[in-house]
Amino acid sequence: MTTLPSYPVHWDHKTILAAVETAFGAGSAGLTGADAVRLWDVTWTPLEADSKELPYVKPFNGANASILLNRRSKLSFKVALVGAGTGGTGIPCWDPFMRAAGAVRAQVAATPAATIAATATKTSGAGAFTFARTTAFGGVLPRVATLTCTTGGGSGVAAFTVSSPAVGATPAYNQVGVVMTTGTPFALPGGAVITPSAIGTPFAAGDIFTIALTPAGCTYTPSSDRAGHKSLELLLTLPDPEDDTKAQRWRMLGGRCAIKATGAADDYPYWEVEVTADYAAPVLGIEIEPVYTAWPDPLVVGTENTPVARLFGNDVVLETFGFDAGNTVEYVSRVGRKGARIQDAKASFTAKIEAPSMSSVDFFALCTSRAFGEFMVQHGVAAGEAVVLSTGRWQLDPPKPGESKKDFMFDLSGKAVPLTEGTDWSIFASAAA
Structure with missing residues (x-):
């Protein structure tokens, strides 16, 4: 065969835009470059579906044709765990993913009033x-x-x-x-x-x-009001290999999220987001130039940048922390209704810490007594940089002793148990004027 010219598209040269929809599945008010998401570790499944084979019998071997049901897209990625920044809207850049993960936002403006x-x-x-x-x-x-x-x-x-x-x-x-x-x-x-x-x-x-x-800043708490859960429009673009004036545009509507936060000493903390959305056929179109100026760079987790790590009212020496909103996101299809939905949410927090003196805090006693206590991590010191992850009703799983660099450590995990609706946890993103 004739040798074909090879101009493959670079896999990392993708742009992803995201915004909250005006109504479920209706798209946003219009995506612009300012809706670009600064992300990494992208995993993309543009088409996922359930295959339904035709049930026919026939007088010979061979497959039957099938149809595709519940066509959907999935996209997972990481974005920096950062505050809401200085100036601007006072809303953190990761806000759309929290609200599409079943959280509600309460904002306090950076004003004297x-x-x-x-x-x-x-x-x-x-x-x-x-x-x-x-x-x-x-x-x-x-x-x-x-x-x-x-x-x-x-x-x-x-x-x-x-x-x-x-x-x-x-x-x-x-x-x-x-x-x-x-x-x-x-x-x-x-x-x-x-x-x-x-x-x-x-x-x-x-x-x-x-x-x-x-x-000043935004506080996010979980909501059980499924009718009030927000949804996302996302647009993923890649350059077209044959037409450098166009981009392949993959649009996703009705996106709902599962979301986790992770931080480890001497590393950047991040949100891990998985979006499930309706599938739409790709088209060629004009690429939207991304604008990332609203995204602050993350701060490395460490003594200088992570001033508070407190469990059950006790300051601890922290190696890692984690939060999982525990969302169960399912694609549901019925006559007259289909789409991604948050079916349940059971949040949990984790921490890996240096084992403290039992005279200070006995995590085994707290576990066996089924006590509820505080989990609080503040990452970032200054207004505009800080993010605070907390719950006042953390119930421990059995602690797991272990080691890190030959130091005696505890791996702690537990669920956030609400006393009333929406009191499981809160995440605060600080803003500065």
Whole structure:
């Protein structure tokens, strides 16, 4: 045969775009380069189906023809476990995958009005004041600022001790002799600033007020409302080997996700996502130029970048951590309805740690007593970088002793058990103004 020219397409030269659909199977409002996903370790099954053979008998050997049912596509990949970044929307780039995995999002904008309570709560005394919220709280975990009057009086005279206990890796805050003057900035923990506008009743020594401070970012929690579960439109493109002006475009609609998070010391943490979606025939079209500027680079897991690793209220030396939303994603077909659906979700968390002293924490006793406890890992220190994975109701499986580099270790795993709907777990992605 004649030798054919060989210009094979490079397998890694693929672009994947993803966005939440306006309605299940209806596609998004329109994919653009800004919807590009920065990913790696891609496994792609463009067509998966159930084969149904025709049942005929015949007077000779041989196969019967078959038809394909429930045609679907699958796509799995890894994306970086990163915060929501600085500026921009305040929403992490991996948001579509969490929402298509059955989670709901609650967002707090990186603004003074959103991160600082509108009024102070009086716990004792007769003094009263109002204030404007001037500078946003820049912390990663919620805090409460306590204002204790030490010198009574009105504007320019009254002085306070402003305090807040340590939270996570953030040390306690304590400033004494802070004078409150109307029209003058008054500092709170985490860079938050209020400006007192009026002092209605002069303060007396011993008056105490609290002001709640909420970090900016997005909190994700699981939802059992299947009608409210979001779905994805995805578009995978590869250059065409014969027409360099076109790309092969593989579109997937109605995508639903299974999702896991993994982190290991001295490595980049990541989400592992598997999408099941409706199959659509590929077409030739114009390639959409990807734009990855909204995707922050990940931070390596380690002492400097992973400030909190706490199990059952105890700080631990962590080698690996994991989270699995536990989604059961099935492609369901009935007359009048078909598509990928989240049938169930049973979340779990894992950690590999240095075995601690039993006088500090006895994980075997916690396991056999069937206790519920805290699992919390914060990766990233600064606002915009941090991601916090947590549950308050982690129930341990039997601990597994082992070794790593000849060190005595425990492999710990357990399920997150909700007390009420949506209380299994939460994942917070910090944002910065």
